[in-house]
Amino acid sequence: EVQLVESGGGLVQPGGSLRLSCAASGFVFSRYWMTWVRQAPGKGLEWVANIKQDGSQKYYVDSVKGRFTISRDNAKNSLYLQMNSLRAEDTAVYYCARFQLDAFDIWGQGTLVTVSS
Amino acid sequence: QSALTQPASVSGSPGQSITISCTGTSSDVGTYAYVSWYQQHPGKAPKLMIYDVTKRPSGVSNRFSGSNSGNTASLTISGLQAEDEADYYCTSYTTSSTWVFGGGTKLTVL
Numbered sequence: 001e002v003q004l005v006e007s008g009g010g011l012v013q014p015g016g017s018l019r020l021s022c023a024a025s026g027f028v029f030s031r032y033w034m035t036w037v038r039q040a041p042g043k044g045l046e047w048v049a050n051i052k053q054d055g056s057q058k059y060y061v062d063s064v065k066g067r068f069t070i071s072r073d074n075a076k077n078s079l080y081l082q083m084n085s086l087r088a089e090d091t092a093v094y095y096c097a098r099f100q101l102d103a104f105d106i107w108g109q110g111t112l113v114t115v116s117s
Numbered sequence: 118q119s120a121l122t123q124p125a126s127v128s129g130s131p132g133q134s135i136t137i138s139c140t141g142t143s144s145d146v147g148t149y150a151y152v153s154w155y156q157q158h159p160g161k162a163p164k165l166m167i168y169d170v171t172k173r174p175s176g177v178s179n180r181f182s183g184s185n186s187g188n189t190a191s192l193t194i195s196g197l198q199a200e201d202e203a204d205y206y207c208t209s210y211t212t213s214s215t216w217v218f219g220g221g222t223k224l225t226v227l
Contacts, residue, residue, distance in 0.1 A: 045218045103208075
């Protein structure tokens, strides 16, 4: 079964850091671009970042540039999002998604990040 | 990177058809045929319904169809069913090599 499972969410103080992980299974992880998408409570979806198959290209939404870093470990079938200098507005459910068919075709269940003092 | 514009809500009765619009700019929807649509039920992850403006992934009902004209893409759902009640989001690739989502549309089946 094709599956993505996120982990690493939780409560963090403003200015703090958190590292999210996404474990992939059921497909050849190294063949796909991967993406992080977030959704603030009661709000819409927001694309956050994506990364090429070999990690050589990475793109970010302006609001997280310089604070978030996307990475991957193809040997471990895992995607990561290192989040630094966290702000209240980063509070959201973070989803990882596979990119195929020029779209995000497989999604994880999400992990909640809450930034609050 | 402004969000694509979608109506906040649409509604229809069972069996009817509805259309959700998604308006962007010449920097996204107007340039690329990489518009996709997602269905999200409360508390669930989004599900891909349409990709490349008009294509349906395997397993998605043919009651769902997509189109575009200029800077506006559209999702049409025909033969509305109670299970179609959900939030719908469009997204497009942009000239900045990023992706942008619409604000989302809540579909109510009356």
